[in-house]
Amino acid sequence: MRLTPDEIIFWQHEPFKLNATIAFTWALMLVMVVGSKLITRRLSAGLHRSRWQNFLEIIVVGIEKQIAEVGLSRPRQYLGFLGTLFLFVAFASLCTVIPGYEPPTGSLSTTAALALCVMVAVPFFGIAEQGLAAYFRSYVEPTFIMLPFNIISEISRTLALAVRLFGNMMSGAMIIAILLTITPFIFPIVMSALGLLTGMVQAYIFSILAAVYIAAATRTREPKAERAASP
Numbered sequence: 001m002r003l004t005p006d007e008i009i010f011w012q013h014e015p016f017k018l019n020a021t022i023a024f025t026w027a028l029m030l031v032m033v034v035g036s037k038l039i040t041r042r043l044s045a046g047l048h049r050s051r052w053q054n055f056l057e058i059i060v061v062g063i064e065k066q067i068a069e070v071g072l073s074r075p076r077q078y079l080g081f082l083g084t085l086f087l088f089v090a091f092a093s094l095c096t097v098i099p100g101y102e103p104p105t106g107s108l109s110t111t112a113a114l115a116l117c118v119m120v121a122v123p124f125f126g127i128a129e130q131g132l133a134a135y136f137r138s139y140v141e142p143t144f145i146m147l148p149f150n151i152i153s154e155i156s157r158t159l160a161l162a163v164r165l166f167g168n169m170m171s172g173a174m175i176i177a178i179l180l181t182i183t184p185f186i187f188p189i190v191m192s193a194l195g196l197l198t199g200m201v202q203a204y205i206f207s208i209l210a211a212v213y214i215a216a217a218t219r220t221r222e223p224k225a226e227r228a229a230s231p
Contacts, residue, residue: 108163
């Protein structure tokens with residue numbers, strides 16, 4: 001039983017190796033890029049729009065509302081990043097129906113890379129919204145003693161994102177593999193369908209947590225005079 005797609009080696013030359021995690025990750029990215037081009041190639045900015053475009057716009061508007069409910073005032077600004085995170089994790093789970101495919105999210109290296117993307121995006125959007133000085137000032141509020149705790153918080157939540165997604169994806173794959181060896185064929189099919197649903201849920205949770213972290217970093221604080229004047 002394979003615990004991670006890192007164990008599947010397609011090519012190796014001395015210290016360099018091409019494993020399933022790298023191959024399937026790049027394959028997913030290629031399919032997503034080509035698919036996005038094909039899906040959006042006939043979109044219109046005029047009044048006459050196809051049913052397909054209306055359907056896509058309903059989805060985009062729904063995603064923007066979900067981002068806004070998290071606390072981000074300008075959801076379209078974050079739609080590209082958060083939407084890409086969701087689509088990658090979700091698509092990685094949906095492709096498990098393909099024989100021989102191993103989801104790259106079952107590797108800790110992939111989930112760590114996704115978590116690092118969130119870690120970089122949080123200060124990026126925070127600085128863009130508040131400015132460099134105001135963002136880094138939040139690390140020492142209300143006192144300078146909070147600086148190490150805030151730094152530890154940044155690192156720990158990044159690790160938590162990576163380990164949570166990795167553990168959930170790997171555990172689902174292991175359960176299905178075990179059931180294939182001890183139960184009839186029909187039951188693992190049901191579990192595979194449940195695994196697809198679980199993958200979609202994990203994609204949603206990962207994206208929402210990323211949105212929450214960005215919302216916390218981009219939250220602008222009211223000046224003291226405004227707070228004192230407010231009832």
